[in-house]
Amino acid sequence: MRSLTYYIAVSLDGYIAGPDGQFDAFLAEGDHMAGIWERYRGTAPxxxxxxxxxxxxxxxxxxxxxxxxxxxxxxxxxxxxSPYQHLRQIVFTRTHEGPPGSEDVTFTGSDPVAVVRALKEEDGKDIWLCGGGTLAAVLAEEIDRLALKINPVQFGAGIPLFGTRAYAPAAWRRVDTTAFDSGVVLAEYRRP
Structure with a gap:
């Protein structure tokens, strides 16, 4: 069975973007880039x-x-x-249509939990949840792995890692932690 990994950059205070959706404070250069790319190859547009x-x-x-x-x-x-042409792309939306040129992107208003459960039953590699926080909150119980690129910045407010939905506390087991000189820490967790 395939697993769902929430692989994302996050601030020290738990935000995946700032108050206006900005994420340019996350480090895009440094020794962490090559190490993380080797582990999570294919996750750039x-x-x-x-x-x-x-x-x-x-x-x-x-x-x-x-x-x-x-x-x-x-x-x-x-x-x-079509940002990730090398991957199967699924965008969850109930109010938007795909723009011209996005024919290889699936836009769906379907229940994300049902879609993920069906995807997990298919053959193939794992599934990457790349954002956002609201979708992560809906899929919280379906996420099998967390891969957090913790950046040495604070936003103070913004889009939380798991949105604003209330959900039951969940324990995670640390799989690996890699600290880089840039200050970025790649922290990886799996459900026990």
Missing amino acids: TQLAEAVGLPLDGGPFDTVLMGWNTYAVGMPDQHRP
Whole structure:
């Protein structure tokens, strides 16, 4: 059975974006980049990875899930309607249609839990939840692994890692922790 991994950058105070949705305070350069890419290859948008020479094959995921707001971040000018062309892309939205050029992206208003449960039954590599916090809150019980790129910044407010929905406390087992000189810590957890 495939597993769902919530792999995402997060601030020290638990936000995946600032109050206005900004995430530019997360470190995009430093010794953590190569180490994290080796572990989570294929998690950069296709055009970006190709432009900087990052290999896209051999990664742990073949499917990426995101909410509309996460999807929309990558296409402010509508020139990147299919950000992860090398992966199966599913965007959860009840109010938006896919823009022109997004034919290889699935837009769905279906229940995210039902979709994830069906995906887990399929053959293939693991599934990557890349955002956002609201979708992560809905899928909290379905997430099998957390891979948190903890950045040495504080936002003070913004989009919480697991949105604002109330859910039962859950214990996680640490799988690995890697600290980099940049100050970024890759912390990986699995459900016990």
